[in-house]
Amino acid sequence: MFEIISLKNGLENVQGFFCGGLNCGLRPNTEQGDLAFIRSEVPCLVTATYTTNKFCAAPIKHAKRYGEIFESDFVLINAKNANAMTGKKGVEDIEEILGSLPIKALNPLMSSTGVIGYRLPKDKIINGIKRFDFNSKDSNALATSIMTTDKFKKELCFKVTLEDGSSFTIAAVAKGAGMINPAMATMLCFIATDAKVPKEDIRELLVEAVNDSFNKISVDGDTSTNDTVLLMSNGLSGAYDKEAFRVALKRVTFELAMMILRDGEGANKVVAFEVIGAKNDEEAKRAAVNLSNSLLVKTALFGADPNWGRIASTIGASEIECNEEKLVIYYDDLIVYSKEYPELDKEREEKAYKIMNQDSFKIKCDLGLGEGRYIAYGCDLSYEYVKINAEYRT
Amino acid sequence: MFEIISLKNGLENVQGFFCGGLNCGLRPNTEQGDLAFIRSEVPCLVTATYTTNKFCAAPIKHAKRYGEIFESDFVLINAKNANAMTGKKGVEDIEEILGSLPIKALNPLMSSTGVIGYRLPKDKIINGIKRFDFNSKDSNALATSIMTTDKFKKELCFKVTLEDGSSFTIAAVAKGAGMINPAMATMLCFIATDAKVPKEDIRELLVEAVNDSFNKISVDGDTSTNDTVLLMSNGLSGAYDKEAFRVALKRVTFELAMMILRDGEGANKVVAFEVIGAKNDEEAKRAAVNLSNSLLVKTALFGADPNWGRIASTIGASEIECNEEKLVIYYDDLIVYSKEYPELDKEREEKAYKIMNQDSFKIKCDLGLGEGRYIAYGCDLSYEYVKINAEYRT
Numbered sequence: 001m002f003e004i005i006s007l008k009n010g011l012e013n014v015q016g017f018f019c020g021g022l023n024c025g026l027r028p029n030t031e032q033g034d035l036a037f038i039r040s041e042v043p044c045l046v047t048a049t050y051t052t053n054k055f056c057a058a059p060i061k062h063a064k065r066y067g068e069i070f071e072s073d074f075v076l077i078n079a080k081n082a083n084a085m086t087g088k089k090g091v092e093d094i095e096e097i098l099g100s101l102p103i104k105a106l107n108p109l110m111s112s113t114g115v116i117g118y119r120l121p122k123d124k125i126i127n128g129i130k131r132f133d134f135n136s137k138d139s140n141a142l143a144t145s146i147m148t149t150d151k152f153k154k155e156l157c158f159k160v161t162l163e164d165g166s167s168f169t170i171a172a173v174a175k176g177a178g179m180i181n182p183a184m185a186t187m188l189c190f191i192a193t194d195a196k197v198p199k200e201d202i203r204e205l206l207v208e209a210v211n212d213s214f215n216k217i218s219v220d221g222d223t224s225t226n227d228t229v230l231l232m233s234n235g236l237s238g239a240y241d242k243e244a245f246r247v248a249l250k251r252v253t254f255e256l257a258m259m260i261l262r263d264g265e266g267a268n269k270v271v272a273f274e275v276i277g278a279k280n281d282e283e284a285k286r287a288a289v290n291l292s293n294s295l296l297v298k299t300a301l302f303g304a305d306p307n308w309g310r311i312a313s314t315i316g317a318s319e320i321e322c323n324e325e326k327l328v329i330y331y332d333d334l335i336v337y338s339k340e341y342p343e344l345d346k347e348r349e350e351k352a353y354k355i356m357n358q359d360s361f362k363i364k365c366d367l368g369l370g371e372g373r374y375i376a377y378g379c380d381l382s383y384e385y386v387k388i389n390a391e392y393r394t
Numbered sequence: 395m396f397e398i399i400s401l402k403n404g405l406e407n408v409q410g411f412f413c414g415g416l417n418c419g420l421r422p423n424t425e426q427g428d429l430a431f432i433r434s435e436v437p438c439l440v441t442a443t444y445t446t447n448k449f450c451a452a453p454i455k456h457a458k459r460y461g462e463i464f465e466s467d468f469v470l471i472n473a474k475n476a477n478a479m480t481g482k483k484g485v486e487d488i489e490e491i492l493g494s495l496p497i498k499a500l501n502p503l504m505s506s507t508g509v510i511g512y513r514l515p516k517d518k519i520i521n522g523i524k525r526f527d528f529n530s531k532d533s534n535a536l537a538t539s540i541m542t543t544d545k546f547k548k549e550l551c552f553k554v555t556l557e558d559g560s561s562f563t564i565a566a567v568a569k570g571a572g573m574i575n576p577a578m579a580t581m582l583c584f585i586a587t588d589a590k591v592p593k594e595d596i597r598e599l600l601v602e603a604v605n606d607s608f609n610k611i612s613v614d615g616d617t618s619t620n621d622t623v624l625l626m627s628n629g630l631s632g633a634y635d636k637e638a639f640r641v642a643l644k645r646v647t648f649e650l651a652m653m654i655l656r657d658g659e660g661a662n663k664v665v666a667f668e669v670i671g672a673k674n675d676e677e678a679k680r681a682a683v684n685l686s687n688s689l690l691v692k693t694a695l696f697g698a699d700p701n702w703g704r705i706a707s708t709i710g711a712s713e714i715e716c717n718e719e720k721l722v723i724y725y726d727d728l729i730v731y732s733k734e735y736p737e738l739d740k741e742r743e744e745k746a747y748k749i750m751n752q753d754s755f756k757i758k759c760d761l762g763l764g765e766g767r768y769i770a771y772g773c774d775l776s777y778e779y780v781k782i783n784a785e786y787r788t
Contacts, residue, residue: 055710055718085706085718087733116703118737223711225703309510309619312479316449317617324449324479339481343512 002244003161004251010155011171012137015194015236016041019173020136021145024128026080026114026121033145035128038075038190043106044232046072047203049210051227058083058090059110060228066107069203074105075190075230077146078125079175080114082186084225093120100126103134111228113148113175113186139173146175146188154259160195160248166239168195172252176260186224187214189256195245196235205246206231213253217261218292218378229253261379269380271301272362275315278372283320285374287365290318292378301380306344306352308336315365326368331355396638397555398645404549405565406531409588409630410435413567414530415539418522420474420508420515427539429522432469432584437500438626440466441597443604445621452477452484453504454622460501463597468499469584469624471540472519473569474508476580478619487514494520497528505622507542507569507580533567540569540582548653554589554642560633562589566646570654580618581608583650589639590629599640600625607647611655612686612772623647655773663774665695666756669709672766677714679768681759684712686772695774700738700746702730709759720762725749 011019017040021033047069050060066072076098083090097120098108112120143153157171174189197205210229231249261270273291278284291297296310308329315322329337332355336344344352355361405413411434415427441463444454460466470492477484491514492502506514537547551565568583591599604623625643655664667685672678685691690704702723709716723731726749730738738746749755 052713053707053710054712054714054716055706055721082703085703085731087718115701116707117701117731223707225707225710307509307511309476309479312449313447313510313617313619316447316619319446320448322448324481337479337511 001163002241004158004248007157007159007169010139010143010157010173011038011192012139013157013159014169014171014192016234017192017194018135018137019142020132020138021141022128022131024131025124026078032147033141034079035125036077036142036145037132037134038077038142038192038232039134040073040192040232040234042234042236043071043073044234045197045199045202046070046230046232047206048228048230049207051223051225053223053225053227055085055225057112057225058086058094059112060226062091062094063109069199070107072107072109072232074101074108075111075232076108076129077111077188077190078114078120079146079148081112081118081120082114082116082226083112083120084116086117086119089119093122097122097125097129100129102130109230111188111190111226111230113146113188113226116225139171143173146173148175148186150175151263154256154263156252156255158248158251160244162239162241162244166237168193168237168239168245170195170245170248170252172256174256174260176263186226187260188226189214189229189253191229191231191249191252193231193233194235194237195233196238196240197233197245198240201242201245202231202233205242205249208246209249209253212250213257216376217257218289218376257377261377269301269358270360271378271380272360272375273378274362274364274373274375275367276364276373277367277369279321279370280372281374282372284372285376287315287318287320288374288376290314291363291365292376295381298378298381301356304353304356306331306336306349306356308344311363311365312337315367321369322367323369328366328368330362330364330366332361395557396635398552398642401551401553401563404533404537404551404567405432405586406533407551407553408563408565408586410628411586411588412529412531413536414526414532415535416522416525418525419518420472426541427535428473429519430471430536430539431526431528432471432536432586432626433528434467434586434626434628436628436630437465437467438628439591439593439596440464440624440626441600442622442624443601445617445619447617447619447621449479449619451506451619452480452488453506454620456485456488457503463593464501466501466503466626468495468502469505470502470523471505471582471584472508472514473540473542475506475512475514476508476510476620477506477514478510480511480513483513487516491516491519491523494523496524503624505582505584505620505624507540507582507620510619533565537567540567542569542580544569545657548650548657550646550649552642552645554638556633556635556638560631562587562631562633562639564589564639564642564646566650568650568654570657580620581654582620583608583623583647585623585625585643585646587625587627588629588631589627590632590634591627591639592634595636595639596625596627599643602640603643603647606644607651610770611651612683612770651771655771663695663752664754665772665774666754666769667772668756668758668767668769669761670758670767671761671763673715673764674766675768676766678766679770681709681712681714682768682770684708685757685759686770689775692772692775695750698747698750700725700730700743700750702738705757705759706731709761715763716761717763722760722762724756724758724760726755
């Protein structure tokens with residue numbers, strides 16, 4: 001047994017971690033930061049998952065040198081410039097910037113988000129670094145400095161108390177990109193914990209948590225050059241329990257993933273797309289992911305139009321085994337399509353409309369063929385232009 | 395040698411074909427038609443390509459009974475109701491409607507576009523049929539009746555004169571759906587010719603023409619339940635030459651495909667995405683199609699933002715072989731990225747901006763790896779919401 005409670009703010013709650021952010025001139029005409037750091041007073045065990053984009057950015061090339069699991073105590077993060085498609089020079093720039101740190105750092109990392117194809121403004125960043133207070137615990141400055149088109153900062157923290165009375169803290173900060181916010185698809189997340197996560201568990205747990213959260217949300221079908229989820233464990237609490245840490249880490253990543261979805265520009269609701277009864281999990285996944293990415297489906301969600309035909313059409317186009325006679329589509333618990341209910345009558349249509357007007361709801365498709373299942377998460381697509389199409393049926 | 399000239403309007407130019415359209419009450423409060431027919435006074439050799447959606451609509455199930463190549467002399471088309479996901483009843487409704495024709499028809503066909511999941515309003519359609527003048531040659535009524543959210547009608551006609559002085563006519567009418575018009579992704583196209591196309595050529599030529607046109611344009615990644623391209627040859631001109639017909643048919647389908655792209659709501663330009671130097675054609679196709687569908691790329695096109703990073707990022711995420719050092723990206727003939735030009739300077743950026751402000755232009759990516767190549771066609775994504783993102787970089 002263990003207990004999880006939510007704490008205010010983010011990384012500042014975690015023993016031995018320091019963080020901060022400031023404006024070094026990358027983001028002009030504003031006081032909002034554009035350069036941030038995360039530091040641990042003792043070396044951390046670190047692991048990370050990165051974008052699968054073949055043109056991964058320089059910071060990822062640089063970080064991958066350390067291997068899948070390594071030790072580090074420092075991360076520098078900048079907004080406005082992705083340092084991607086910058087070749088070897090991009091990596092050399094990182095080395096030069098990190099080489100200028102006025103403090104000792106073990107295997108320091110850098111992470112970037114912003115426009116592709118431009119070298120980092122090294123001088124601005126190096127001058128910025130000089131102004132950091134490396135003993136600050138300002139998670140608000142960290143969280144706001146790494147934002148791009150995010151409307152709100154994304155940070156959270158949990159305290160986990162184990163059965164023996166020992167406890168650890170896990171906190172995270174993220175920046176996102178909604179499907180309807182296609183200018184910046186990069187998603188960064190930094191997780192810090194004082195739990196004493198052992199080497200044999202750390203990667204398995206992070207990969208599992210990322211697969212069940214960030215890998216299940218629909219951005220815009222594009223995979224950025226810079227996506228990174230980094231987990232740093234400094235062990236200072238001395239506490240650890242694999243199951244408790246697994247649950248806490250999954251909660252951290254899932255809640256941040258939902259925040260990212262909710263922050264899609266103009267997004268009004270988060271929708272879970274569950275496909276069950278598929279021939280296998282792979283086919284269920286293909287259909288669920290297609291549903292979460294379909295513009296047809298997203299516009300219907302925005303208009304709260306119970307036009308299940310778009311759901312059916314997207315499944316039918318997913319190159320999976322499916323059968324019109326066996327398909328059943330639910331909005332929450334309401335059947336909107338099955339062989340027995342070929343047309344949505346007034347009463348059921350009104351119920352569906354109410355369900356669709358909730359803050360979040362589930363669309364479930366039972367293909368009636370096998371045991372395959374998957375859930376993907378998406379959001380609606382709003383904006384004036386969509387209204388025209390969302391109201392098509394009326 | 396042969397000569398191709400453009401004629402005004404559409405199907406009315408083709409010997410032995412009749413066509414028309416009227417409002418039978420499916421499209422309320424307007425004089426615009428919603429029911430149309432195409433008829434030939436003699437039996438036609440017919441072939442068609444249909445959607446690959448597993449939940450294909452009732453009219454497609456009905457038409458597929460005739461096989462890949464068959465004879466027919468009549469097509470009925472309605473807008474506003476797709477007759478999809480309507481089960482066996484949907485097919486029975488078609489039989490009943492076509493059974494009510496007041497004229498003799500050989501293997502009559504029906505084609506539908508509109509909302510999914512509702513039975514056809516049979517009585518309205520049957521009453522509408524009674525009001526048709528089956529000897530009319532009103533291609534304007536045909537072309538406007540089958541429109542859904544199309545802003546302009548899509549019809550064209552070519553006269554082809556062969557070396558021996560004989561000639562034939564080929565005409566077509568279509569309705570479309572732009573990527574940025576996700577409410578109605580259905581695309582219908584009906585091609586009529588008095589050329590004497592032999593049975594051994596007709597399918598090969600149509601499949602080739604469709605692959606080089608409609609299958610290369612980006613709609614919204616969704617494949618509708620109703621997509622149909624139908625070719626009817628009544629042979630009344632007596633004329634035929636395989637090469638001349640191939641060229642004319644390809645021109646018909648390609649020009650209609652471009653009209654469909656241009657009619658995407660708010661679309662301002664048509665862009666060709668050419669990928670060359672890929673490991674093989676399959677990989678080139680995957681990258682080109684991804685480019686034409688990418689929201690990131692489409693928003694940059696709208697903003698005329700020479701943000702080639704989005705092009706690179708999309709290629710890198712396409713799960714194909716690629717190498718940052720070998721990639722070259724062109725806008726028309728201008729290199730915007732290569733290893734030698736890592737940053738776009740002011741002068742080249744201005745040139746790129748001018749290119750992107752044209753009505754149409756080409757984005758070419760040379761992967762520098764092999765002989766694989768493919769072209770896909772897409773359009774920009776405009777609307778207020780996009781402006782925000784298109785201007786991200788500034």
